[in-house]
Amino acid sequence: MKRTRRPQGFLFALAAATLLIAGGGALGCDGGGGSVAVPSANLAKGGVYVAYNHKFKECSAGCDQLQKGDLILEANGSPVSTRADLRASVLLTGQPVKLKVFRPSNQQTLDVTFTSTPSAGLPPIPDAPPLFLVGAANLDKAPDWARRNLFGHASPSIMLSNANGGILDGRQLFGSKHMLVFWDWGTREEQAQAVEILKVLQLAQGDLKAANVNLLFTHITFPSNNRQAAMNDGQLRDFQAQNGDASKPPLPLFRFPNATEYNAAREIGLEGATPYIQYLRSPPAIVLLDEGGIVRWHSEGIQPLPAGSPIPTPTQYTIIEAIKFAQEKL
Structure with a gap:
């Protein structure tokens, strides 16, 4: 343990x-x-928070439908709550991944088909992801003054x-x-x-x-x-x-x-x-x-x-x- x-x-x-x-x-x-x-109300649905979307060319589908502040709730029908749940071996295989996404700004739930491979667009970081992510529950641990x-x-x-x-x-x-x-x-x-x-x-x-x-x-x-x-x-x-x-x-x-x-x-x-x-x-x-x-x-x-x-x-x-x-x- x-x-x-x-x-x-x-x-x-x-x-x-x-x-x-x-x-x-x-x-x-x-x-x-x-x-x-990012108040707690924007994280209440849980899931994985989209901190930044690079929209790299290696992202052939889905990046244009995602934006900062979105919460990814599911991947291929399975709930996700941490960055590890959407690691490269899950999200960046070049195969379509069906994401359920909640957008706090308008309270809408979206179905997004996401397809991407890692990118060389952030040298010297090898295999950079198009999305920088963090678990909503982890992000919500900070006090309001921080x-x-x-x-x-x-x-x-x-x-x-x-x-x-x-x-x-x-x-x-x-x-x-x-x-x-x-x-x-x-x-x-x-x-x-x-x-x-x-x-x-x-x-x-x-x-x-x-x-x-x-x-x-x-x-x-x-x-x-x-x-x-x-x-x-x-x-x-x-x-x-x-x-x-x-x-x-x-x-x-x-x-x-x-x-x-x-x-x-x-x-x-x-x-x-x-x-x-x-x-x-x-x-x-x-x-x-x-x-x-x-x-x-x-x-x-x-x-x-x-x-x-x-x-x-x-x-x-x-x-x-x-x-x-x-x-x-x-």
Whole structure:
């Protein structure tokens, strides 16, 4: 029987270290509200959620009848509820598959005959599917405050520079779980939040690694920042050295490339050309990707501390909730 990892060890370590972490408890500008992408009502029928449809040429039938937000309920008469139920050996054989599909936008049920083979249209991903999918029940696990604009998307285009050298593009994120924490230093409040999150993530990164979640602590300039220039690699490393816990391993540091480094050919992802930066509004922004490349969590700002919470500050509560989700539900 599969065992579920639990975060108590991390939380106990966090409680013991609370006095070492400076409080950054003020709420960010999006902490208490914001729109909800993909509400639970749109997932209530269950099945498998269509996050993106590439309509590759290898899809000879059915792709033109499917759209983002559709719920695939059956394949050849059998109920489906997870991405594995529609794996390539079921859906991409080149043989017709009869799908029953529910469309929440108009409450219609459709019968779609789908025929496709894998595509070479997303290099370097071999055998890419035309449809990026996620089980509706799995997608519905996120709280409303973690369903901002990116939620339910296939991972958009991105190009990141590693502070220790190297470039990472969005398609390299496909196939494994990732936690991307986008932060900024435009105000004193944002700087304090970034320091607090850095220290919490240092405590948690071992547990995240054990849960096969890759962590990317990523500095970007948000639209609200007209005060501070973006950090370079040396400044990023200095920020961690000065504010992190030297007794614990450093976090993997990333940033958006500067004008000299930027290469449009490397800013790629699983959807169209729209990049991450167009979806990010308020720091800190936390994005969790599952191994199928689907955004299962997108929160922005700092959440209010619930009544009776044992967590000492809103900043710690926000990042801990994301960590727990990454460990247990991603």
